[in-house]
Amino acid sequence: MPASMNRRQFLYTGAIAAAGALAGCAINPVTGQQQLMLMSPQQEVEVDRQNAPHQFSADYGKTDDIALQTYVNSVGKDMAKRTHRPDMPYNFNVVNATYVNAYAFPGGSIAATRGIMLTLQNEAELGALMGHEMGHVNARHTSSRMSKALVLQGLAAGLAIGVSASEYKSLTPLAAGLGAIGAGALLAHYSREDERQADELGMEYMVKTGYSPQGMVGLQQHLVDMHDRTPSALEVLFSSHPMSEERRDTAKYEAQTTYASASGLPLKRERYMDNTAKLRTLKPAIDEMQTGEKFMSKKQYADAEVHFRKALKLAPDDYVGLLLMSKCQLAQGNKREGERYAELAKISKPGEAQALHVAGLAKLQMGRYDAALSQFTQYERALPGNPNTIYYEAMALDGMGQRDQAARQYSRYLRSGNRDANAQRAYNRLQSWGYVK
Numbered sequence: 001m002p003a004s005m006n007r008r009q010f011l012y013t014g015a016i017a018a019a020g021a022l023a024g025c026a027i028n029p030v031t032g033q034q035q036l037m038l039m040s041p042q043q044e045v046e047v048d049r050q051n052a053p054h055q056f057s058a059d060y061g062k063t064d065d066i067a068l069q070t071y072v073n074s075v076g077k078d079m080a081k082r083t084h085r086p087d088m089p090y091n092f093n094v095v096n097a098t099y100v101n102a103y104a105f106p107g108g109s110i111a112a113t114r115g116i117m118l119t120l121q122n123e124a125e126l127g128a129l130m131g132h133e134m135g136h137v138n139a140r141h142t143s144s145r146m147s148k149a150l151v152l153q154g155l156a157a158g159l160a161i162g163v164s165a166s167e168y169k170s171l172t173p174l175a176a177g178l179g180a181i182g183a184g185a186l187l188a189h190y191s192r193e194d195e196r197q198a199d200e201l202g203m204e205y206m207v208k209t210g211y212s213p214q215g216m217v218g219l220q221q222h223l224v225d226m227h228d229r230t231p232s233a234l235e236v237l238f239s240s241h242p243m244s245e246e247r248r249d250t251a252k253y254e255a256q257t258t259y260a261s262a263s264g265l266p267l268k269r270e271r272y273m274d275n276t277a278k279l280r281t282l283k284p285a286i287d288e289m290q291t292g293e294k295f296m297s298k299k300q301y302a303d304a305e306v307h308f309r310k311a312l313k314l315a316p317d318d319y320v321g322l323l324l325m326s327k328c329q330l331a332q333g334n335k336r337e338g339e340r341y342a343e344l345a346k347i348s349k350p351g352e353a354q355a356l357h358v359a360g361l362a363k364l365q366m367g368r369y370d371a372a373l374s375q376f377t378q379y380e381r382a383l384p385g386n387p388n389t390i391y392y393e394a395m396a397l398d399g400m401g402q403r404d405q406a407a408r409q410y411s412r413y414l415r416s417g418n419r420d421a422n423a424q425r426a427y428n429r430l431q432s433w434g435y436v437k
């Protein structure tokens, strides 16, 4: 997703510029060795603070199931004390997305989707998942990845200066904006070595906390099973967490050797089942959403709609179900229905940003520019720092005939560093109005 890559690089670069001097070589807290780190721990926290809220919103926000959220946070916090970086500002969250995934930002913001929470079968497996994600934070994988990326970006920046307007590609339809910040787009992609290390650290942390190492075996086995059953369903997870069978076998081996003496530790299945009981009542609806999303990703919108309808029959007020249906309607050109479902999503989870974005796009497509502008303004207030919002504000102002204000937003968008089709359109508008010679 190139547009999001640009956005991510922009945000990271911005965070680093704002935080001042580069950090240079640092001691890796896990290995104790010197390593090229262009981000200081303060910058890791800053990058986390700027990016995590956008990913949480793309994943439909944190759960309203406060008991579940509290449970997951307390399991994570208890383990965090046993890590190599116990003082990081960890927070552990359940986000509403239905696909199977979990991830960590470099300052310690960690999230698991409802999809993966329904897959896990005991607290030791949850501990393994949280331990793995904390492993990435502790070994500073994002920091070292971003450091390498920034070095490369520094080289690429010299080339970018020569880029002219003619290199911009053709326009894409407005609907493309629906997926502008997609799942996983803001997250680091780890190497196989990073994944192995995160598994190793995860197992260490979970056993130290008192969970059976079988939790890690169980987690890895779920991923193998799901991959065998529906390979396409797990593309996002496996692009950031690959090589499931090798990892499962390693977990088995470690459980039998290094951690053999910990085999009597508990799995805490009952405690996990009690705390996820409410979530599990939604499983049939979430299954339908997952199936619908698979059709959406294949652009089979009519098939997707059938499953979203079933999901909404089972869980009529589900924010994700409503928003998925809204996007599905808009993708099929049903603007009025798309808008209606986006408005229902806004009611079901007031203040959550993504529904405002989708409602704004629906109104924009219907030519209701001032109503659209109001949605985008509210979005920016709820979740500042998304360049796409600036672009759509510009479009709404453009539609309203407010040329000066539209021009200001179009140039803000170009300054955000995006080089996508929207940037081309923004540039063309500015040129045709004489703002760019």
Ligand SMILES: [Zn+2]
Pocket: 132, 136, 190, 195, 198, 240, 241
């Ligand atoms: Zn990982």
